[in-house]
Each structure stands twice: as structure tokens, then as C-alpha cells.
Amino acid sequence: MSAAEERRSDALLLAGIAAVFAIAHVLTNGRYGFHRDELQFLSDARHLDWGFVAYPPLTPFIERVSLSLFGVSLVGLRLASVIGQAIVIFVSGLMARDLGGNRLAQVASAITVGLSGLPIFEATEFQYTTFSYLWWVLVCWFVIRLLKSENPRWWIAIGAAIGLCLMTKYSTVFFVAGLLAGLALTRARRWFLSPWFYAGVGVALLLFLPNIVWLARHDFISYTFLQHIHARDVGEGRAEGYWKYQFLLDANLFATPVWIAGLIAFARSSRYRVLAWMYAVPVLVFWVNKGRFYYVAEAYPALIAMGCAAAEGWLARRPTWAQRTVATAYFTCVAAMGAFLLAILVPIAPDGRLRDFALKNNSDLREEFGWDDMNRAIAAARDSLTPEQRASFGILTGNYGEAGAIENLGGAYQLPPPISLTNSFYLRSYPQQQPSTLIVVGWSQRQVDREFTGCRVAGHNGNTLGIHNEESDDHPDIYVCGPPKKGWPEFWRTNQRFG
Incomplete structure (x- = not known):
């Protein structure tokens, strides 16, 4: 050869x-x-x-x-x-x-x-x-x-x-x-x-x-x-x-x-x-x-x-x-x-x-579960709104994973594009028509009570398999809230997130 x-x-x-x-x-x-x-x-x-x-x-x-x-x-x-x-x-x-x-x-x-x-x-x-x-x-x-x-x-x-x-x-x-x-x-x-x-x-x-x-x-x-x-x-x-x-x-x-x-x-x-x-x-x-x-x-x-x-x-x-x-x-x-x-x-x-x-040994794999469950829970929270609330509502997320899941997978539940303050979502998702009702995921009770009016728990975030990950353990609740207390411009200016 x-x-x-x-x-x-x-x-x-x-x-x-x-x-x-x-x-x-x-x-x-x-x-x-x-x-x-x-x-x-x-x-x-x-x-x-x-x-x-x-x-x-x-x-x-x-x-x-x-x-x-x-x-x-x-x-x-x-x-x-x-x-x-x-x-x-x-x-x-x-x-x-x-x-x-x-x-x-x-x-x-x-x-x-x-x-x-x-x-x-x-x-x-x-x-x-x-x-x-x-x-x-x-x-x-x-x-x-x-x-x-x-x-x-x-x-x-x-x-x-x-x-x-x-x-x-x-x-x-x-x-x-x-x-x-x-x-x-x-x-x-x-x-x-x-x-x-x-x-x-x-x-x-x-x-x-x-x-x-x-x-x-x-x-x-x-x-x-x-x-x-x-x-x-x-x-x-x-x-x-x-x-x-x-x-x-x-x-x-x-x-x-x-x-x-x-x-x-x-x-x-x-x-x-x-x-x-x-x-x-x-x-x-x-x-x-x-x-x-x-x-x-x-x-x-x-x-x-x-x-x-x-x-x-x-x-x-x-x-x-x-x-x-x-x-x-x-x-x-x-x-x-x-x-x-x-x-x-x-x-x-x-x-x-x-x-x-x-x-058990790979936290990245655990993060691959629960996105459809989250979208389904958000859709249920939307369906619980009154007709007046549904006429002007938006979905606010706490991290880019939640925002990405709604934008890319939420179509199956007719969910609108997400509002998010994280990374590049912050540059493009400011609501031009500002909703009067918000479904909020990825925020804690303390955070939503500080920033929004009239918040209540409207659902829970997790996965049907019971796998522990960031969504199920750190962001277990989904809220329905009124608009930001400070108004949208000030709320957006003071809450930019990196993750």
C-alpha cells in the first residue's frame, strides 16, 4: 500500500x-x-x-x-x-x-x-x-x-x-x-x-x-x-x-x-x-x-x-x-x-x-422536563380569567427558559408571545400594548407582591414525572396579577435580568 x-x-x-x-x-x-x-x-x-x-x-x-x-x-x-x-x-x-x-x-x-x-x-x-x-x-x-x-x-x-x-x-x-x-x-x-x-x-x-x-x-x-x-x-x-x-x-x-x-x-x-x-x-x-x-x-x-x-x-x-x-x-x-x-x-x-x-447525576438532563406541563398550567390560568381580563392579558416570565418554552412550544395552547426581562428578551419583548392583567411564572410571592397589584396564585409549575429541577423547586407557583405598581416604563427600566 x-x-x-x-x-x-x-x-x-x-x-x-x-x-x-x-x-x-x-x-x-x-x-x-x-x-x-x-x-x-x-x-x-x-x-x-x-x-x-x-x-x-x-x-x-x-x-x-x-x-x-x-x-x-x-x-x-x-x-x-x-x-x-x-x-x-x-x-x-x-x-x-x-x-x-x-x-x-x-x-x-x-x-x-x-x-x-x-x-x-x-x-x-x-x-x-x-x-x-x-x-x-x-x-x-x-x-x-x-x-x-x-x-x-x-x-x-x-x-x-x-x-x-x-x-x-x-x-x-x-x-x-x-x-x-x-x-x-x-x-x-x-x-x-x-x-x-x-x-x-x-x-x-x-x-x-x-x-x-x-x-x-x-x-x-x-x-x-x-x-x-x-x-x-x-x-x-x-x-x-x-x-x-x-x-x-x-x-x-x-x-x-x-x-x-x-x-x-x-x-x-x-x-x-x-x-x-x-x-x-x-x-x-x-x-x-x-x-x-x-x-x-x-x-x-x-x-x-x-x-x-x-x-x-x-x-x-x-x-x-x-x-x-x-x-x-x-x-x-x-x-x-x-x-x-x-x-x-x-x-x-x-x-x-x-x-x-x-x-440523579446530571442536572442538565433534569432541566429538560416540564416545559409542556408549564405551558398547560399557564393555559389553565388563562382560561380562569374573566372575559374582561382575557381581553388584555400578557404572560410575564422570570427566566429565558420559560420565555423560550412559551414562544417555541406554547402555540399548542394558543399562548401569546411572552414578556421577559432576561437577556435579549429584554431588548425585544417590551409590550407595545400594555396588558392590564398578567400571568406571571418564574417569580416568587415576595417579588410579585412588591412589583404588581392584586396578585393571587392561579396554578402550579412542575412536571407530571415528579422530577426535581429549577422550575419545580424554585418557581412552583403561577400568579395572576394586575399591572406594575410603578407603571410599565419604570418597571422595565429597573428590572432588567441576566441569566
């Missing part, structure tokens, strides 16, 4: 591995319901703009395409996430190949990434982190291709991937800082003199420019949002376990020696040392600033690829029996950990013990 034929054969094998993971997710992604974050993306997809309060515009745009193709379908709308994860798995194997790994290293890299916690999770829901993960893995691969080939045209691909990443998640700037630090602190600094480097910078900025304009026109509201969310996460302890979950979820636990070996190999390589800085800078910045563990998950596939290539080289100098023993032990342990993670993160079973195990 020629070298070219062998490369094609290896690529087909990697594509097959990625396809197996993709099929598994497609078969299970329709089990439960939408996560609250997905409902927000769906709503933003119906109101496309060059920016949104909580994130840049690319993810809602992707969802708009999926919505046009599949309608409001769990499997259809999550298909883009599945494809993104499959590409990550495939590219992880290609990175191992470009770093000198043969078939064993390529397969080990692809399977290890596919059986790591964050890549598994990113294919189970439609999240902007799914696509930022994909873009940054592509950046890492393109940087490897640049450093290996010395072909400056790779800067165009790098710039395009960075631009897409910036249009997906703002914290990409910390990963870019790692890339720039790696260039400045290694012999790769010579690229600063290349016009192709600045062409890549231009491509990235051109792609990001529409969102920069949107941010400027909206007083950089997303910066205020990020400050609020960071303070909330630190205050609620969500930033705890930063290092622990790097090992448990950002990469497969049994791949720890591999990715550490990859980091060391990058650091020792005069050619590829940039990749070590691309990992170290964002990881340390987020640690110092109390970021959450998954903020740096996309840095691990490149480490795993390099570690697999290095491990394969180390094994090649050992006896055949030792090679087989180590490889068998590694794949067995990674598969066992992967199976455990799949049982927690993937909605494998519609009911029974396996479902109960997943719901």
Missing part, C-alpha cells in the same frame, strides 16, 4: 469512528425535551441580529438554519451539535497524524476525545460551547499544519477559524492570547513579520466586525452580562472544582498520562512549543480569575493527539507483547470511563434505572 493510500485508509477509519459516535447521539437525542438554554437559542434564532446579550450571533444563526430545515425537532435541532462533535473526533485523529502518529495514535486520539466528558455532552444539546469547541480545535489543527508545513497560507484558515470562534463565544480572546504568547515566546515569532499573519488577523477581525458594531450600538451590554454571570458563578460556588474537573470531564480520566505527556512533548518541541502556550495561558488565566472548568475544554484534544503520537513512539521501542498489553489496557480503561460518562451525560434510556441514574 502506498503512503497516499495508507493516509486515505486511515482517514476513512477516523471518519468511521466519528460516524459511530454521531449515530449513537442521533439515536438518543430525542429522548427527553429541550434544555432551557436551547429554548433561548430557538427564540433568538427567530429574531436574528448581529449580536445578543448573552453571546455573539453565530449560534442562533446556525439554529435558524436548523429550524428552517427541521422545524421544532429535538433530533433535528441538535444535529448541528452532533456534526460538530463528529468533526472534532475526526480532526483529533488528523492532529495525531500530523504530529507523527501512525494508525494506532490516530485511532487512540479520536476514541479518547470521543469518550471524554465535554465532547460527549456537547453532542447532547445545542449550545454555543459546542461550536466554540469545534472552532478552537480547528485553530489548533491549522496551527499544527502551519508549523509543520511552513506554508504561510495557513494563517488565512487560522484567522477564519478564530473569527468564527469570536462570533460564537467572547472568551475566545483568552485562547487567542495564548496563541499570541506562544508566537512571541518561541521561534515562531518570525511569523509576526509575515504579511500572511496580518492577512489572517484581517480575516478574523472582518468576521467579528458586525458583532463589534452591534456591541458598540448596545453600550457593550454583553460585557455587563459577563460580569454579572461571573459574579453569580463565583458567589454560588460554580467555579469550584476547576482543576478536578479538568481531569474528570474535560478529558477522559484514564487519558491523564497521555495529555500530560502531550503537554510535555509540546513544551519540549522547538517546532510545536506554541501549542503548549495555547494551553497554558487560558488555563492559568481562567484559574486565577475563577472561571469554570469547561471554559478550557477545547484545549485538550490537541494535547491528547500529541500525547498519543508520543506514546506510540515510546511503545514502538518496546517488545510486541508490551505494546499489545499497554494498548489493550489503555483502550479498556478509556472505554470503561467513557461508558460511565455516557450513562451520566447521554439520555440513553427513556425510563428505568439507567434514566434515574442519569437524572
Whole structure:
């Protein structure tokens, strides 16, 4: 077999591995319901703009395409996430190949990434982190291709991937800082003199420019949002376990020696040392600033690829029996950990013990239940109104999940568009015809009594399966109230929410 034929054969094998993971997710992604974050993306997809309060515009745009193709379908709308994860798995194997790994290293890299916690999770829901993960893995691969080939045209691909990443998640700037630090602190600094480097910078900025304009026109509201969310996460302890979950979820636990070996190999390589800085800078910045563990998950596939290539080289100098023993032990342990993670993160079973195990250990899956029950309860509260009240009523929600559920799923109950003060709903849902009666969900008794007139409990929020989640535990009551005590303009001005 020629070298070219062998490369094609290896690529087909990697594509097959990625396809197996993709099929598994497609078969299970329709089990439960939408996560609250997905409902927000769906709503933003119906109101496309060059920016949104909580994130840049690319993810809602992707969802708009999926919505046009599949309608409001769990499997259809999550298909883009599945494809993104499959590409990550495939590219992880290609990175191992470009770093000198043969078939064993390529397969080990692809399977290890596919059986790591964050890549598994990113294919189970439609999240902007799914696509930022994909873009940054592509950046890492393109940087490897640049450093290996010395072909400056790779800067165009790098710039395009960075631009897409910036249009997906703002914290990409910390990963870019790692890339720039790696260039400045290694012999790769010579690229600063290349016009192709600045062409890549231009491509990235051109792609990001529409969102920069949107941010400027909206007083950089997303910066205020990020400050609020960071303070909330630190205050609620969500930033705890930063290092622990790097090992448990950002990469497969049994791949720890591999990715550490990859980091060391990058650091020792005069050619590829940039990749070590691309990992170290964002990881340390987020640690110092109390970021959450998954903020740096996309840095691990490149480490795993390099570690697999290095491990394969180390094994090649050992006896055949030792090679087989180590490889068998590694794949067995990674598969066992992967199976455990799949049982927690993937909605494998519609009911029974396996479902109960997943719901007990995965709060995100618990949030996929109860939206239809909520809409039904709101519809019942509407039907309890007098004809005069129904002539001028609105539905006010407390969070973006409730607003998204009403806008995207409430049509089955003839519910009107929601009124919400959260994130980008705040910018577009101010009622032009101000209702005199409000059905309020997601607010506490104390909050509604402070803001509105004549409130009464008109129903209850929860789910028929008795699954405990944010809606059932934190927002159990639905109220019917009169208009805001301060009037609509003052009420809207003083109650903006971020979540």
C-alpha cells in the first residue's frame, strides 16, 4: 500500500469512528425535551441580529438554519451539535497524524476525545460551547499544519477559524492570547513579520466586525452580562472544582498520562512549543480569575493527539507483547470511563434505572422536563380569567427558559408571545400594548407582591414525572396579577435580568 493510500485508509477509519459516535447521539437525542438554554437559542434564532446579550450571533444563526430545515425537532435541532462533535473526533485523529502518529495514535486520539466528558455532552444539546469547541480545535489543527508545513497560507484558515470562534463565544480572546504568547515566546515569532499573519488577523477581525458594531450600538451590554454571570458563578460556588474537573470531564480520566505527556512533548518541541502556550495561558488565566472548568475544554484534544503520537513512539521501542498489553489496557480503561460518562451525560434510556441514574447525576438532563406541563398550567390560568381580563392579558416570565418554552412550544395552547426581562428578551419583548392583567411564572410571592397589584396564585409549575429541577423547586407557583405598581416604563427600566 502506498503512503497516499495508507493516509486515505486511515482517514476513512477516523471518519468511521466519528460516524459511530454521531449515530449513537442521533439515536438518543430525542429522548427527553429541550434544555432551557436551547429554548433561548430557538427564540433568538427567530429574531436574528448581529449580536445578543448573552453571546455573539453565530449560534442562533446556525439554529435558524436548523429550524428552517427541521422545524421544532429535538433530533433535528441538535444535529448541528452532533456534526460538530463528529468533526472534532475526526480532526483529533488528523492532529495525531500530523504530529507523527501512525494508525494506532490516530485511532487512540479520536476514541479518547470521543469518550471524554465535554465532547460527549456537547453532542447532547445545542449550545454555543459546542461550536466554540469545534472552532478552537480547528485553530489548533491549522496551527499544527502551519508549523509543520511552513506554508504561510495557513494563517488565512487560522484567522477564519478564530473569527468564527469570536462570533460564537467572547472568551475566545483568552485562547487567542495564548496563541499570541506562544508566537512571541518561541521561534515562531518570525511569523509576526509575515504579511500572511496580518492577512489572517484581517480575516478574523472582518468576521467579528458586525458583532463589534452591534456591541458598540448596545453600550457593550454583553460585557455587563459577563460580569454579572461571573459574579453569580463565583458567589454560588460554580467555579469550584476547576482543576478536578479538568481531569474528570474535560478529558477522559484514564487519558491523564497521555495529555500530560502531550503537554510535555509540546513544551519540549522547538517546532510545536506554541501549542503548549495555547494551553497554558487560558488555563492559568481562567484559574486565577475563577472561571469554570469547561471554559478550557477545547484545549485538550490537541494535547491528547500529541500525547498519543508520543506514546506510540515510546511503545514502538518496546517488545510486541508490551505494546499489545499497554494498548489493550489503555483502550479498556478509556472505554470503561467513557461508558460511565455516557450513562451520566447521554439520555440513553427513556425510563428505568439507567434514566434515574442519569437524572440523579446530571442536572442538565433534569432541566429538560416540564416545559409542556408549564405551558398547560399557564393555559389553565388563562382560561380562569374573566372575559374582561382575557381581553388584555400578557404572560410575564422570570427566566429565558420559560420565555423560550412559551414562544417555541406554547402555540399548542394558543399562548401569546411572552414578556421577559432576561437577556435579549429584554431588548425585544417590551409590550407595545400594555396588558392590564398578567400571568406571571418564574417569580416568587415576595417579588410579585412588591412589583404588581392584586396578585393571587392561579396554578402550579412542575412536571407530571415528579422530577426535581429549577422550575419545580424554585418557581412552583403561577400568579395572576394586575399591572406594575410603578407603571410599565419604570418597571422595565429597573428590572432588567441576566441569566
